[in-house]
Amino acid sequence: xxxxxxxxxxxxxxxxxxxxxxxxxxxxxxxxxxxxxxxxxxxxxxxxxxxxxxxxxxxxxxxxxxxxxxxxxxxxxxxxxxxxxxxxxxxxxxxxxxxxxxxxxxxxxxxxxxxxxxxxxxxxxxxxxxxxxxxxxxxxxxxxxxxxxxxxxxxxxxxxxxxxxxxxxxxxxxxxxxxxxxxxxxxxxxxxxxxxxxxxxxxxxxxxxxxxxxxxxxxxxxxxxxxxxxxxxxxxxxxxxxxxxxxxxxxxxxxxxxxxxxxxxxxxxxxxxxxxxxxxxxxxxxxxxxxxxxxxxxxxxxxxxxxxxxxxxxxxxxxxxxxxxxxxxxxxxxxxxxxxxxxxxxxxxxxxxxxxxxx
Amino acid sequence: xxxxxxxxxxxxxxxxxxxxxxxxxxxxxxxxxxxxxxxxxxxxxxxxxxxxxxxxxxxxxxxxxxxxxxxxxxxxxxxxxxxxxxxxxxxxxxxxxxxxxxxxxxxxxxxxxxxxxxxxxxxxxxxxxxxxxxxxxxxxxxxxxxxxxxxxxxxxxxxxxxxxxxxxxxxxxxxxxxxxxxxxxxxxxxxxxxxxxxxxxxxxxxxxxxxxxxxxxxxxxxxxxxxxxxxxxxxxxxxxxxxxxxxxxxxxxxxxxxxxxxxxxxxxxxxxxxxxxxxxxxxxxxxxxxxxxxxxxxxxxxxxxxxxxxxxxxxxxxxxxxxxxxxxxxxxxxxxxxxxxxxxxxxxxxxxxxxxxxx
Numbered sequence: 079x080x081x082x083x084x085x086x087x088x089x090x091x092x093x094x095x096x097x098x099x100x101x102x103x104x105x106x107x108x109x110x111x112x113x114x115x116x117x118x119x120x121x122x123x124x125x126x127x128x129x130x131x132x133x134x135x136x137x138x139x140x141x142x143x144x145x146x147x148x149x150x151x152x153x154x155x156x157x158x159x160x161x162x163x164x165x166x167x168x169x170x171x172x173x174x175x176x177x178x179x180x181x182x183x184x185x186x187x188x189x190x191x192x193x194x195x196x197x198x199x200x201x202x203x204x205x206x207x208x209x210x211x212x213x214x215x216x217x218x219x220x221x222x223x224x225x226x227x228x229x230x231x232x233x234x235x236x237x238x239x240x241x242x243x244x245x246x247x248x249x250x251x252x253x254x255x256x257x258x259x260x261x262x263x264x265x266x267x268x269x270x271x272x273x274x275x276x277x278x279x280x281x282x283x284x285x286x287x288x289x290x291x292x293x294x295x296x297x298x299x300x301x302x303x304x305x306x307x308x309x310x311x312x313x314x315x316x317x318x319x320x321x322x323x324x325x326x327x328x329x330x331x332x333x334x335x336x337x338x339x340x341x342x343x344x345x346x347x348x349x350x351x352x353x354x355x356x357x358x359x360x361x362x363x364x365x366x367x368x369x370x371x372x373x374x375x376x377x378x379x380x381x382x383x384x385x386x387x388x389x390x391x392x393x394x395x396x397x398x399x400x401x402x403x404x405x406x407x408x409x410x411x412x413x414x415x416x417x418x419x420x421x422x423x424x425x426x427x428x429x430x431x432x433x434x435x436x437x
Numbered sequence: 438x439x440x441x442x443x444x445x446x447x448x449x450x451x452x453x454x455x456x457x458x459x460x461x462x463x464x465x466x467x468x469x470x471x472x473x474x475x476x477x478x479x480x481x482x483x484x485x486x487x488x489x490x491x492x493x494x495x496x497x498x499x500x501x502x503x504x505x506x507x508x509x510x511x512x513x514x515x516x517x518x519x520x521x522x523x524x525x526x527x528x529x530x531x532x533x534x535x536x537x538x539x540x541x542x543x544x545x546x547x548x549x550x551x552x553x554x555x556x557x558x559x560x561x562x563x564x565x566x567x568x569x570x571x572x573x574x575x576x577x578x579x580x581x582x583x584x585x586x587x588x589x590x591x592x593x594x595x596x597x598x599x600x601x602x603x604x605x606x607x608x609x610x611x612x613x614x615x616x617x618x619x620x621x622x623x624x625x626x627x628x629x630x631x632x633x634x635x636x637x638x639x640x641x642x643x644x645x646x647x648x649x650x651x652x653x654x655x656x657x658x659x660x661x662x663x664x665x666x667x668x669x670x671x672x673x674x675x676x677x678x679x680x681x682x683x684x685x686x687x688x689x690x691x692x693x694x695x696x697x698x699x700x701x702x703x704x705x706x707x708x709x710x711x712x713x714x715x716x717x718x719x720x721x722x723x724x725x726x727x728x729x730x731x732x733x734x735x736x737x738x739x740x741x742x743x744x745x746x747x748x749x750x751x752x753x754x755x756x757x758x759x760x761x762x763x764x765x766x767x768x769x770x771x772x773x774x775x776x777x778x779x780x781x782x783x784x785x786x787x788x789x790x791x792x793x794x795x796x
Contacts, residue, residue: 094753376790378782392792393769394453394783397776401760405769410752410762412771417756423737424753431735433751 079205080178081125082169084274085114085134085142085187086159090425091352094409095388098437103188104141107350108359109372114187115145120194124183124201127151131172132187133165152176157315162274162326164318167287167294170280171302181208183277190359192346200343201277203240208277212337213286215248215277217270218347223260226351226419228253228272228327230340237339248338251331270342272327273349286330294329297321353402353418357384373405384415409436438564439537440484441528443633444473444493444501444546445518449784450711453768454747457796462547463500466709467718468731473546474504479553483542483560486510490531491546492524511535516674521633521685523677526646526653529639530661540567542636549718551705559702560636562599567636571696572645574607574636576629577706582619585710585778587612587631587686589699596698607697610690629701631686632708645689653688656680712761712777716743732764743774768795 089102096102103114110116118130131152134142139155146153154168166184173182183201191197204214217230232246239245251272255263263269288295297317304313331338348359360370369380373387380398387393387405395403402418404411411424428436448461455461462473469475477489490511493501498514505512513527525543532541542560550556563573576589591605598604610631614622622628647654656676663672690697707718719729728739732746739757746752746764754762761777763770770783787795 376783376786378779378786379776391768392787392795393771394787396770396772396779396783398760398771398773401757401771403769403771409750410764410769412752412754412757412760412762414756414758417738420737420755424735424755427735427737428751428753436751 079124079180079201079277080129080131080173080176080182081121082166082173082182082184083114083117083130083132083187084162084165084184085132085138086156086165087188088135088159089188090422091419092356093421093425094404094406094411094436095386099137100141101138101188102350104138104145107188107356108190112145113190113350114142117185117187117189118146118149118151120191120197121185124198131169133168134187135159157311157318159323160318160321161323163287163291163324163329164294164297164321166283166326166330167291167298168301170283170287171298172305173280174284175302175305179279179281181205181214181277181279184275186274186349188350189273189275190346190348190350192348192359193344196343197345197347199241200243200341200345203243203245204277204339204341206240207245207339207341208279208282211279211282212339213276213278213282213331213334214245214339214341215331216273216275216345217246217340217342218273219342219344220264220269220271223257223264224271225254225257225260227349229255229260229263229269230272232268232270232340232342234268243341243343246340246342248340251327270340271347273347274327282336286334286336289335290333291322291324291329294321294324351419352421353384353386353404353413354415355419357402357415357418375403382415438483438539438560438636439488439490439532439535439541440480441525441532441541441543442473442476442489442491442546443521443524443543444491444497445515445524446547447494447518448547449781450778451715452780452784453763453765453770453795454745458496459500460497460547461709463497463504466547466715467549471504472549472709473501476544476546476548477505477508477510479550479556480544483557490528492527493546494518516670516677518682519677519680520682522646522650522683522688523653523656523680525642525685525689526650526657527660529642529646530657531664532639533643534661534664538638538640540564540573540636540638543634545633545708547709548632548634549705549707549709551707551718552703555702556704556706558600559602559700559704562602562604563636563698563700565599566604566698566700567638567641570638570641571698572635572637572641572690572693573604573698573700574690575632575634575704576605576699576701577632578701578703579623579628579630582616582623583630584613584616584619586708588614588622588628589631591627591629591699591701593627602700602702605699605701607699610686629699630706632706633686641695645693645695648694649692650681650683650688653680653683710778711780712743712745712763712772713774714778716761716774716777734762741774 127149136155208214229252231249236244304310367381370384375385375393383398383401400415402413495514567573588611590608595603663669726740729743734744734752742757742760761772
């Protein structure tokens with residue numbers, strides 16, 4: 079199955095380890111290698127290397143080439159980030175350029191999947207359904223009232239079952255909810271997290287774009303003729319410069335008249351959205367006081383803390399609770415773990431202070 | 438007044454800034470220069486430089502010489518540390534060697550005094566009393582039920598008054614109390630902290646040593662003859678090797694039949710015994726969230742925290758409460774401020790791990 083790996087984004091959530099020129103998807107966050115490589119490796123039984131297309135930012139091309147230097151994955155480097163709708167359209171026209179009309183999978187490059195087997199099985203089932211038309215999303219079964227994700231509401235009854243998977247019609251896409259609503263969604267059982275993973279035939283994607291984002295469609299058609307011509311880079315740039323930045327969820331998914339399906343999936347998914355969420359993920363590596371240590375550290379009377387030392391020096395900790403320490407060559411972050419989703423505040427402040435070398 | 442500055446001790450309480458070869462008394466802890474220099478400067482109106490005697494450890498002599506290179510203070514470098522009784526005896530025989538028979542002051546090198554004027558006035562009054570015999574200690578008026586200090590219990594009624602100072606007989610010296618006892622002492626009003634500051638004539642000191650620590654007396658008499666002879670260094674070493682390590686409080690003060698007096702004194706004293714106690718001391722430098730910052734740091738949503746950055750890099754902090762961060766070239770300490778008196782635990786553990794370069 080042709081797989082489009084969405085490798086854009088300049089994430090500040092793992093600052094100071096993630097940096098402008100090396101965002102999360104290029105980092106070894108979970109300990110299994112750079113996330114984008116792990117994402118591709120996970121697809122082994124689904125897509126050969128030349129069935130993988132990385133869509134990434136121009137500025138990250140050198141890093142991606144380094145990581146994939148012995149592998150013939152395709153790479154499309156967007157000249158400017160324009161959010162997900164253009165990226166997904168680009169994937170669709172590139173698939174057609176490669177002569178692939180069957181369903182393709184769109185996958186974020188920087189998510190963690192605890193149970194890859196179930197995940198791949200789910201993609202295969204979803205792919206079959208998507209081949210017969212419609213857009214199929216994976217629905218992540220929520221386990222907490224998360225207010226940081228969009229939700230997918232399914233219909234009451236399943237349309238069909240494939241082995242352990244059920245398929246439902248999607249009733250609606252819901253933007254990030256309030257805490258109260260998130261609690262309601264969790265209790266109701268008919269809402270799933272939107273992990274941004276979906277499958278569809280390229281033509282289905284493009285038909286939707288033609289209908290709901292006609293300017294984008296025009297740009298894509300313009301660009302499609304230039305693949306593998308000398309003009310491509312220039313055309314890529316001029317088309318993208320003219321595009322509006324808009325997300326696929328907002329521009330298409332919430333408006334489409336197309337049938338949209340959801341396949342609920344329990345595959346140990348995490349978007350690893352913060353140091354705190356990485357800490358939660360690595361529970362199997364805790365010491366007996368629920369501390370998680372990467373690198374060299376000495377902990378005395380500490381609990382529930384996450385020490386990440388990237389320097390060749392020892393970090394010593396005394397009496398800490400719920401603390402995050404990230405020690406890098408250039409800077410040091412010390413935070414309360416429950417505040418770790420706010421690293422962007424630090425990055426914003428450093429930007430104001432003109433500390434560009436730390437961004 | 439001849440003043441003996443007790444400059445020994447290898448303190449681990451300000452680790453990682455204090456190190457084996459540069460303990461607290463040689464560090465600029467309070468921001469006013471190295472503590473031993475501040476201690477000497479404070480005496481300006483009491484003792485000329487050549488009336489100051491530093492007694493310090495052999496290993497710290499180079500550092501002391503550097504700090505006092507343009508000043509003719511006396512220095513006696515003990516070949517081995519033997520606790521305070523030998524050090525105080527040494528001060529007494531050296532005073533006699535200098536021809537000083539009147540009362541001398543013994544002062545720790547590493548204490549902070551917030552109100553030096555009152556302190557010096559108190560020393561002058563205490564010195565006059567000590568000249569007429571007896572040992573006079575300064576009593577630090579407690580403001581919390583501290584369990585880390587010894588206490589001095591005064592008699593009910595004052596013996597005399599000198600201006601704003603009262604003098605009491607000491608009923609007893611009390612070792613570090615339990616929390617319950619410390620609360621009782623605080624409420625009772627007849628107990629003072631023993632700050633290790635006292636005054637007496639050299640002969641009084643030596644008479645007491647002769648009576649209660651005869652072996653030490655013998656050693657001191659042996660040593661006294663050698664001052665400024667060629668044999669001195671060798672004699673110093675051989676005498677000290679034969680001495681028992683014992684504190685003056687335990688060996689003399691708790692046993693003496695001598696009259697001992699206490700002069701209660703409100704002079705903003707602090708032994709600056711930990712990072713936490715330094716934080717308390719510097720309240721005037723807090724930001725509006727009670728954070729104290731030395732060096733370059735960026736704090737977001739932090740309160741009651743103490744950031745001490747000794748590196749040329751920025752420390753970033755997010756959502757911290759009651760946190761201590763000490764960033765040095767070689768290592769990093771992150772601690773809960775209320776645990777900061779336990780840095781010795783870190784030092785002990787590093788020693789076990791063979792990390793001698795960090796001690």
